[in-house]
Amino acid sequence: MNRQHTDTAVVGAGIVGLAHALAAARRGRKVVVFERDDYAVGASIRNFGMIWAVGQQRGTVYGRALRSREIWLDIAAKSGLWAAGTGSLHLARHPDEVAVLEEFLQLSDAAREQGARLLTADEAADRSGFVRRDGLHAAMWSPTEVNVDPRRAIPAVAEYLAAEYGVEFRFGTHVRDIAMPTVATTAGDWDCDQVFVCSGNDFASLYPEVFAASGLTRCKLQMMRTAPLADGRALGPMLCGGLTLLHYAAFDGCPSRTALAERMGTERPFHRTNGIHVLVSQTADGRLTLGDSHVYGPTLGPFADGAVDDAVLEYLDTFAALPPEAEVTERWVGFYPSLRDGRTELVVDPEPGVTVVNGVGGAGMTLSFGLAEEVLATR
Numbered sequence: 001m002n003r004q005h006t007d008t009a010v011v012g013a014g015i016v017g018l019a020h021a022l023a024a025a026r027r028g029r030k031v032v033v034f035e036r037d038d039y040a041v042g043a044s045i046r047n048f049g050m051i052w053a054v055g056q057q058r059g060t061v062y063g064r065a066l067r068s069r070e071i072w073l074d075i076a077a078k079s080g081l082w083a084a085g086t087g088s089l090h091l092a093r094h095p096d097e098v099a100v101l102e103e104f105l106q107l108s109d110a111a112r113e114q115g116a117r118l119l120t121a122d123e124a125a126d127r128s129g130f131v132r133r134d135g136l137h138a139a140m141w142s143p144t145e146v147n148v149d150p151r152r153a154i155p156a157v158a159e160y161l162a163a164e165y166g167v168e169f170r171f172g173t174h175v176r177d178i179a180m181p182t183v184a185t186t187a188g189d190w191d192c193d194q195v196f197v198c199s200g201n202d203f204a205s206l207y208p209e210v211f212a213a214s215g216l217t218r219c220k221l222q223m224m225r226t227a228p229l230a231d232g233r234a235l236g237p238m239l240c241g242g243l244t245l246l247h248y249a250a251f252d253g254c255p256s257r258t259a260l261a262e263r264m265g266t267e268r269p270f271h272r273t274n275g276i277h278v279l280v281s282q283t284a285d286g287r288l289t290l291g292d293s294h295v296y297g298p299t300l301g302p303f304a305d306g307a308v309d310d311a312v313l314e315y316l317d318t319f320a321a322l323p324p325e326a327e328v329t330e331r332w333v334g335f336y337p338s339l340r341d342g343r344t345e346l347v348v349d350p351e352p353g354v355t356v357v358n359g360v361g362g363a364g365m366t367l368s369f370g371l372a373e374e375v376l377a378t379r
Contacts, residue, residue, distance in 0.1 A: 002188070006032040006168070009183050009192040011175045011206065014044035015364045016357055017198035018157050019372035022071070024194075025165035027376060032168045032192075033158075034175050034185055040154045042200050044364060046223065046334035048281040048289050049153065050238055051146040052366045054088055054116065055248030058108050061344050062250070064370035066114070069146055071369035079160040081153060082284040088145040089124055089237045090244065091131060091319045092138045096263060097242040099256035101140045107253060116142040128236035130280070130320045145238055149284040150365065178206060180353045194379065197356045201335045207350045214346050216359050219338040220300040222308050223291035225283070225330040229323060235282040241319040243268070243277035247294075249342075271315060274308050278315045288326055290316060294362075296338060304333050336361060345371055355379055 008024040010017045013035035025031045051072055053065035076083035092098045098118075105112055117140070124139035125131045131139075161167035170187055177184040181191045201218065203211045229235075245251050246261055265272050275294030282288055293308045309331060316322075338361040339346060345367070346359035357375060360367055 003191055004188065005191045006030050007193050008032075009034065009190060009195045010198060011195065012198040012200055013040050013158060013169065013171070014042055014198065014200050015154065015368045016200065016360060016372075017196070018154070018161065019368035020196040020198055020357065020375065021161055021167050022157075022165070022369065023372040023376040024196075025161060025167050031165070032170060032190065034173045034183075035169065035171045036174045038172045043334050043336035044154050044200075045150045046332055047150050047362070047365060048223075048238075048279055048291070049148040049150040049283070050279065050281050050365065051148065052088070052363070053144040054111060054142040055244070055250050056363065056366060057249040057252070057344060058110065061367070062108075062110055064374065065363075065366050066144065067370035067373065068367055069144060072146055072148065075157060075160055078164070079156060081156045081160070082149055083153075084147045084282075085143070086145060086147045086235070087141060087143040087237045089119075089127060089131065089239050090140040090142075091124065091136060091239060091241050092140070093135050093319060094242060094263070095137065096256050096260040097245060098138045100245045100251055100254045100260055101138065103254040103256055104251055105140070108250070111142065111250075114142070114144050116140060116144075128239065130235060130239065130322065132319055132321050136319075141237070147238060147281050148365070152284060175206065178354060180351055193353065195354045196375075197354065198358065200358070201337055203337050203358055207356060210348050210350045210356055211358075214348070214359070215339055215341055215343075216337045216346060217296050217298055217340060218300055219336050219361065220295045221292045221334045221336075221362075222304050222312070223289065223332055223334065224309060224312070224328045226288040226290070226322070226326040227329050228286035229288070230325050232286060233323065235280065235288065238282075239280045239320050241278055241315065243271060243315065244279065247275075247277040268315070270307070270311055274311070276308065276311055276315065278312055280316065280320055288322065290328070296340060300335065302333060304331060336364070338362070347375055
């Protein structure tokens with residue numbers, strides 16, 4: 001079999017791999033993406049489709065999220081990809097939740113500059129017919145969040161890269177070994193000037209010693225999706241409740257978060273033990289995506305826990321009223337690599353010309369495009 005050449009090889013066609021393929025192609029490089037499956041089936045399609053800037057760590061990472069948002073919207077404008085600039089509502093039903101939101105807005109000049117602000121209960125209910133008005137104290141509106149449908153968005157981005165930049169995709173192709181400048185695959189050997197290993201949850205097949213020392217572990221989540229809503233009814237802003245304030249790094253440093261965590265630990269120990277915080281987004285065809293949970297460990301069982309799904313739905317019902325036709329029709333388990341020490345990504349160069357990019361956790365859709373630009377700027 002003849003050896004082939006490319007300027008840049010990317011291992012993995014999930015969102016991290018696609019982002020690095022785009023960043024390289026925009027620099028005029030010839031790019032080939034190798035994906036072991038016939039199409040992307042991992043964490044990049046098993047998520048809410050939320051481009052969730054508001055939840056990201058304040059400062060550099062928040063800026064990275066906003067840059068990723070710009071790229072998503074640019075791709076959507078050029079390709080017809082569905083991307084709805086819905087914004088988000090954090091619904092506060094207890095004084096300590098209101099306090100965290102107020103403190104966040106005081107701490108985050110950048111979010112305020114983007115338009116984040118506190119709403120009254122009536123103002124929040126006016127923005128979404130799904131909001132439970134009774135018992136609602138206030139809500140934080142953020143206009144920066146964008147909703148995509150991950151099952152459609154990931155293949156659509158690949159199609160865009162192929163059509164716009166001539167990126168070549170080799171699906172169903174395993175990368176067996178990398179010894180620069182050679183990338184050995186099940187479809188033959190390639191000579192490459194640069195390789196980006198964006199292998200997601202399979203973080204031990206290539207450079208296992210790097211991953212063994214990386215601090216990466218796995219996260220298991222459970223999510224659900226409903227039937228389409230009747231008459232094209234729109235969710236409006238993506239929604240979340242008080243538990244979400246305990247999940248995202250954006251709210252680190254808010255003094256009232258300690259009291260909120262203590263109360264939730266007392267009132268909802270099962271939710272806290274299983275890392276449950278509840279978000280709602282909508283797909284292009286009107287279905288609602290609901291979830292999720294977070295359990296961490298190096299090896300996690302493949303089975304879903306019905307009690308976790310029940311707990312998600314019970315908490316959702318405290319802040320959102322779904323219509324009768326929003327019956328759950330799909331349930332799934334997802335896995336992704338996660339760094340549990342505060343780092344937002346793992347970027348390592350195990351040998352000259354090779355860069356491993358992993359560990360973006362549950363923020364891959366939100367951060368990958370911006371992160372890829374940063375990585376390519378230095379390589």
